[in-house]
Amino acid sequence: FVPLPNKASEASGSTVNNFVPASTRQNKMASVTLRVDHSWNNSNKSFLSLRWNHQDEITGVDFNNEALGGGNNRVNRGVGIDHVWTISPSRVLNLRWNVTRFEEPTFNSGTGFDPRKLGFAESFVSKMEKLSFPRIEGALGDIGGGYGGFTNFTYYNWNANLTEVRGKMVFHYGGEMRVMQEANASFGN
Numbered sequence: 001f002v003p004l005p006n007k008a009s010e011a012s013g014s015t016v017n018n019f020v021p022a023s024t025r026q027n028k029m030a031s032v033t034l035r036v037d038h039s040w041n042n043s044n045k046s047f048l049s050l051r052w053n054h055q056d057e058i059t060g061v062d063f064n065n066e067a068l069g070g071g072n073n074r075v076n077r078g079v080g081i082d083h084v085w086t087i088s089p090s091r092v093l094n095l096r097w098n099v100t101r102f103e104e105p106t107f108n109s110g111t112g113f114d115p116r117k118l119g120f121a122e123s124f125v126s127k128m129e130k131l132s133f134p135r136i137e138g139a140l141g142d143i144g145g146g147y148g149g150f151t152n153f154t155y156y157n158w159n160a161n162l163t164e165v166r167g168k169m170v171f172h173y174g175g176e177m178r179v180m181q182e183a184n185a186s187f188g189n
Helices: none
Strands: 026-041 044-059 070-088 091-108 136-138 141-143 148-166 169-187
Touching: none
Parallel strands: none
Antiparallel strands: 026 044, 044 070, 070 091, 091 148, 136 141, 148 169
């Protein structure tokens, strides 16, 4: 599973028979943002924003087999509403609501690999949460991954602000409430 060296030693240097991968990191991303503004009248204005992006990332596929490499998908979605009400020439109220969701499922090239093929004992394999190519750590680098799963975040936000002018004084009142939800599930080494 570990390729032989493919680069000869250099005459002047300390590198001796190294493996140099031909792989590259691949990131592909699509993104869409939409905003719609509306004036209800001279005193009330609103906007709605919609956000979405999706990124696919593949990295570390240096050996072109189960021993190395993986990736993830990142998906973000969000919607927000903002309303500004000019109550009087001296009072302005701003109300906002927003929700954003982030999802990141990850995968490993070695997910599902049976370590018994490498001579690992049944007593070791039976303790694995999920079968995968075992992670082998070395002084100059690691092979194997043994990871996978997902991460999800959902954030809700409510906000209200009142600006009031009294003579030469400007007062700001407001509050914000946030609910942050996180969910993670993964398996490791």
